[in-house]
Amino acid sequence: MSTALFVGCGESSVTVSNLSCEYLTDPLGIDEKNPRLSWQLKSGQRGQKQTAYRVLVASSKEKLDKSTADFWDTGKVKSDQSILVAYDGRELVSRTHCFWKVMSWDKDGNPSKWSETAEWSMGLLKSEDWTAKWITNPAPKRLSYPWLRQTFDLKENIERAVIHVNTPSYYELHINGKKVSPYVLTPGISKIDKRFLVNSYDVTSYLHKGTNCIALWMGPGWHQPGTGNKYNSPILRAQLDIQLPSGLTVIGTDSDWRVHESCISQIGSWEWDEFGGEHFDAREYLQDWNQADLDDSDWLYAGEIAPPEVLHSWQGCESPRLSQAVSPKRIFQLNNGKWLIDFGRPLTGWMNLKMHDLTAGQIIHIYYADLNYNDYDQEMNIAGSSTDGFQHFNQQDTYIARGEGSESFHSRFNYHSFRYALITGLDQKPALEDASAMMIEPDIPSAGQFECSNELFNSIHETTRYTFRTQNPGLALGTGEAREKSAYGDGGVHLSGYLYNFKCDANFRKWIRDWSDNQRQDGWFGHTAPA
Structure with missing residues (x-):
């Protein structure tokens, strides 16, 4: 269908913006085979509404700019739906990069301009797409907080590079000495005996032609000896997919990676009244642990381990x-x-x-x-x-x-x-x-505001928002000094307050999955999730 069909119509005052896929802006590494797309309408006219829409999805921004939708063209769909429109185009396979935009028709039948371009990418959807091996520190001297690294050479310029990290333990990801992403304490909590989470990062700008280094600094987090960690060290698999002019190059964790104890050891047993903290010996810190030119010849080789028998899923919410x-x-x-x-x-x-x-x-x-x-x-x-x-x-x-x-x-x-x-x-x-x-x-945007002439009411509202913010890590971390996880009553008590104040759809979707993972065969739920 060509946009020429709409020439001659009056231009709508409606604009289409805030495109999202699975509740998130430009998400990477998703595992929904039919991802759901949403957008928002803006207009200065009262009573305006959407009466139809058209979605285009293409394999490149260049094609989308020409309105060539080689993945999906809905045509003009008479509908007021602008939330969670399920993708129904060409089958999406691992690593597929999708670009999309939306046009909307208003109550008078006038089309809007095309929205700005949004995008999403698919993760590794099949087990055979993972060539990376599961690794760990093979000889921990204590509960390990290790550095892990691998260097490699690239002989061509990089077109695109995405790394997928799959682990139940906390990590910092570094490439060529730079920390990737502003997020901390990643990944979120899951029911570790049932599901590990995957996060993906676009690292194109971190790589260069020549010698490169991937490095991770890891801590056990919730994957403790008391919760099923039999290695006394974090475990992970990480896979870097690099698109070069000559084709795809894959760098994955394996027994050629190097590992070294870091300067951190754990205080406490990670249980109630004993969550402790970190013992940081700065004398043992290696300044260049994440740099490509570090001589790591005296580091241990990583130990390969059997793949954990759990589900592996895209985290699907803000870190x-x-x-x-x-x-x-x-x-x-x-x-x-x-x-x-x-x-x-x-x-x-x-x-x-x-x-x-x-x-x-x-x-x-x-x-x-x-x-x-x-x-x-x-x-x-x-x-x-x-x-x-x-x-x-x-x-x-x-x-x-x-x-x-x-x-x-x-x-x-x-x-x-x-x-x-x-x-x-x-x-x-x-x-x-x-x-x-x-x-x-959690990195979630505001969804609403409140302000009135009464400063006491304004203060109460700001205090409430602050409380939500300081406690909201419970959906991803576990809140409070006792690491209390979110109980089913918590969701009912603060659900409306969260939704009015913050765009936390993805957070709550993850929490529902956590509850599903927590359900026993006889249907019984525990008191908290994730558990």
């Missing part, structure tokens, strides 16, 4: 990120010499602390607390572990200094719920600008 830093309200010294940093409000996330004039081997210990019992006149019922009247549930980190002037620390593969940081081992008072708290929250 967590760091929000704007929160500055301390006050820093002062307790009578026992400990430093107390008060951020003035509770949050779930990390603290970044800059320290000065440290000597090599100097030990700094940090407790993270959410409640100060010293502020209350009456005797309080202490729910978890506490120190000096501060309830901390044994949330803690230890930093051992390298001894090179100013040094900074923040968590990487754990997180804390806190308002206060209680610090020992520092010889001098931190300045206000030396500390900041960074809330971790």
